[in-house]
Amino acid sequence: MNKAKQILLRALSDPEARLDVEKSRKLMNLKTLDPLKPFYRTLDTKFYREGREIPIRIYFPDTESYEALEDMEKGTMEDNVYPVILYIHGGGFVTESVDSYNRVCWNLAKHTGHVVVAIDYPLAPEYRFPTQIEDCYAVAKAVFADRSLLNTDPDSITIMGDSAGGNLTAALCLMARDRGEFSPARQILIYPCVNNNYEEHNGFLSLMENGKDYLLTRQNMMDYLEYYQSCKEDRKNPYFAPLLAKDFTNLPKTLVITGEFDPLRDEGEAFAEKLAQGGNQVVCHRIADGFHGFFLLEPFYPAVKEAYEYINEFLREKQENT
Template sequence: SVDYRLAPEHKFPAAPEDCYHVAKTLFCDGFPFPAKPEEITLMGDSAGGNLAAVVSQMARDRGEFEVKQQILLYPATFNDHTPASPFPSVVENGTDYLLTSKRVCDYMELYESSPADRQNPYFAPLLAEDFTNQPRTLILTAEFDPLRDEGEAYGAELQRAGNDVTVVRIADGLHGYFSLPPRFEAVQESYRWIQQFLKGGEPL
């Protein structure tokens, strides 16, 4: 869990650079615990899912270490959450549930250093020109989440580029459901997918 610098005091690209620095330390130096690089899985939810995906892209682009596995929970991957978004879930799920499309737009404005940042794939990983050589990936999206479609679109791009990707939509899930107690079915189902993914086996 990376204590990366937060916006608006520290705007893009502070957060992904902080996360990359920590990942590089873990993968290359084994600090603060000895771990083989192939045993490390990047994982994040929502904005953290964005950062995990971005760190994997940065690792591929910079060539300093290789990420073998990543788990992205309802990740933010795109740059437009207005009604002009190409993803239906932004409108369909953008007003009546926990996370609204307006709040996502507000977060993006706080995060960017300038409007030009929104065209940077390290800001919105779905804008990457190259999706090859990415980690084995599990993406879990939530049915009633404005970010649902962009997370699934990211998985589809990874698949088209030849990566090993599993994308699962959690029925009846809301954005942020993973922080609920384990007694909730959506959380239990997610645990099952994650456990099976980490074991390297077939989905449950």
């Protein structure tokens, strides 16, 4: 990483600062002021669990896919031929939303040719574990089992998430295997947080190397988990911290993408290794110069461009084998 970028990231990082939830949310919500938003092809809908709404936004890669859904709703098309990415956003379980991820999800649809279904799960600390994972599971179950909305072949659905969304994606796939109600074929984890401990010397060198000067700090991670947990016992639950799972067999084909300067780098790569040891198909790539959150940048940014190359290669393998 060049010196100028390091200086900028260091200036934006405060390793001692405790998380101010309201301030962080206001900062992240600035991304909702997107001048391109009127040009996105989207459809808003919602699911319900325990009497609560779970908002969903669907992004279409092109006009044809948007019109195809309209035709299907009119009963003039039998099947949706477009593959689907079920996307779970990051934000430490505390910040971000589908609105703040509009540009990310739109770019994902456009650059992969997939219909992207983004879940607007509730945030901590107002809602705590396991609300988020249960809500995401309920949406995934509906998308896989109920073909009335997208009418998609379950084998054409990929579950994907970044950071906290990577945690929820990994946990969702563990939960799906354990409950046996549907079977995801693929998952994509972008710099996932899968651990339960961010104290000093937690066993992962990247936390100490990169936990002060690269936007996401070790203190941030400690605060995020404090807000997310309902009680200390949650930290022993593999749906809270997927790295703790005892059984890594019979899980989806997985792509893990980490960043060279991300404090979560090593735990993401350790999770990929455990998946491989469990007999699953796993591909893991470390992005040079990548820092936590780089995937939220525009696709022309070198790290994002490289990530899309790996993502499309991973998705293309399924289509070529169909």
